[in-house]
Amino acid sequence: MMVTLSFDVEQDCPPFASTFKGLREGLPEVMDLLEEYGIRGTFLFTGRAAEAFPELARRAAKKHELGCHGLEHERFDRLTASEAGGRLRKALSILRRFGRVVSFRAPNFQFPDGYYPVLENLGILVDSTKARHKGWRGGVTPIGGLLEVPASMTSIVTRLPWRIQLRVHEKLEEPAVYIFHPWEFVRMPRSLRPDCWFGTGKPALSKLRHLIEYHVEKDATFLTLAEYLDVYQKLKRG
């Protein structure tokens, strides 16, 4: 099974909070954990998160994959194509100071189909905005010159009790693309929406370790989104 661990690196549960506790306290521990197992994750940063935490963006680019999650977690479906292009150009000019960036996921899984050429023109090769929990049934699909690698599930699944989430992992289609956020690994206040705080903090980190061990035992191959693109292209060429 090919497995991708992807992380949308943003402010704490946007738009409900604007703090960066998840980057300060959660993300370094997550990177430590992946590196302990020799796994490269895909870290899709907003431009603003990379600006505020350049050392983490650098670490993502060097030891993992650095990708793009917008400039400041804007809703691209509320922008015109040219506004979207402007935001993305700015985000990528920040992110590419740290290394190569070819993967993208839109905030809130909202990106109009008509804007895909904008991504392509900016050198994005892989999109992971489409998601099964948002109704996408197409699997991995080329869209124009991009490869769509859909997300397998919403991020709250991996914070559920293990025996419950296990049923989801057992039925996954390849590649399994998991989504996490730095703020899930710090304790979030209960004044926020339940999906912002449920299961957050240290329990989330130990469940991530459990998930990694589950897939390691099953001999999974952990790939970044960009690495998955290489595998896909090789398979296509036969």
Ligand SMILES: [Zn+2]
């Ligand atoms: Zn996000």
